[in-house]
Amino acid sequence: MQELTPSDLSILLLEPSPTQSKIIVKHLAEEGVHNVEVAGSIAATVDILNDHKPDLVISSLHFNDGNALELVRKLKSDDDFAHIPFMLVSSERRKSQLEEFKQSGVVAILPKPFSKDHLGKAINATLDILAPSELELELFDVHDLRVLVVDDSRLARNHIKRVLTNLGMQHLMEAVDGKQAIGLLQEHMFDIVVTDYNMPEVNGRELTEFIRQKSTQSHIPILMVSSEVNDTHLANIAQSGVDAMCDKPFEPENVKQILYSLLNQD
Template sequence: MRTMMDSLSPCELNILLVEPSAMQRKVISQQLAKEDVTAVDQASNKQQALDCIRSVRPDLVISSLHYEDGNAQELLHTLRNDPELEDLPFMLVSSETRRSELEIFKQSGVVAILPKPFDRSHLGKALNSTLDMLTQHEIDLDLYDVQSLRVLVVDDSRMARNVIQRVLRNLGIENLTEAADGSIAIELLKENNYDLVVTDYNMPEVNGVELTEFIRNSNLHSHIPVMMVTSESNDAHLANVAQSGVNAMTDKPFEPETVKRLLANLLDG
């Protein structure tokens, strides 16, 4: 198992590839080799994958959507509900394009969702996100001491909150508070001071836009920068978010390097 302080390159990654098609396993392995990744274990179904993971924990699981004994959603659910494996980076490779079918993976904090077939640039970006998830690179801010920065993370998905907090901790941010809904976040804001709010858009009671509007209309909190993490992409949604006073937006799944750049712009800009 890697430690957070390890500095990794693609050639050091140990990957588990879960794909029922022998031909697809060969193709993906060849693509990985072009990115200098050669330590690739293979599994053709869910049970083989779990056996491999519990025998030797990989740095990353790359999985197709369907297997003969289940699917990637079931495998990911098993991993995310195991305390020893819940933070294992997971990448989906699929020809599926329906938003409803991919949403569960976005909410579960996968490092990437690659199309099938994917090109080398897609894979390179996804591997870089994995490396960022596995290593610490403290963000350098002029106006704030990173270690004392107070951040409120708001998302109704526990798994998504865990991934967001992991990325923030890798940037050196340790003072983190989490809330499972915008309504809980509002109560926390009434009692505490924060330097940054990172919030999901879709939440059941008070969504990210409503939370941002509360912050902007508050005499005490209107100055707090808000970063919104969202899997939405339609123009009407984006316009609604922009009007609420959000300072920055990033997609699910998001790239740690993008988060680092946005935070630097928000807090030092």
């Protein structure tokens, strides 16, 4: 696949403030992105999307006629738009509010104001999704890897599967929670488990403890995906036996590096 650069991107920017939109457009230009269309409302956004599909949607949180969470859910539930990466730019700091976006499969969440590094990282994550490169392993053929993806959010599972598929993984099974994952582990063999932490009935820590203590696949690598960042929480997860952790949003380059490290171990 031909390598994409920021200058190749077509971006739809949703921002109700003309001043803020000018600032963001300027920052994008500094990153080499010049093809930017601006919409100030949800209605205008829908009209533009029905006319043509951008490579990336960048959105503020609140509009007079709705909010970004309603929009991203609508897009991710529509086959015509679900593939379009969605990036949130917001001054919102409340964990409960941002958690819903993390579970919805957004490619990045940028603080407002954001730094050049924030924006550059998010643009690179978008390029990794649009023009992926396969994971090259020494001990495995990436096409043969058997992967179990566990997450109670359908949108999050779809995003994780897209990232893994882009890396060349073709044999993916999914579970809606740890309880279903345990059933699948008793019936199938896997090469790696990618699991969320916060899930009903059986969470990611409990699933990991089952795999390590009761499963015939006790040595399988486990990548835990969690939006939790406090030290106590991370320590509890680490003690359960996970091999690696990554944050939501599930960023392709970070995931690629983690998987390379996990799967190239003798």
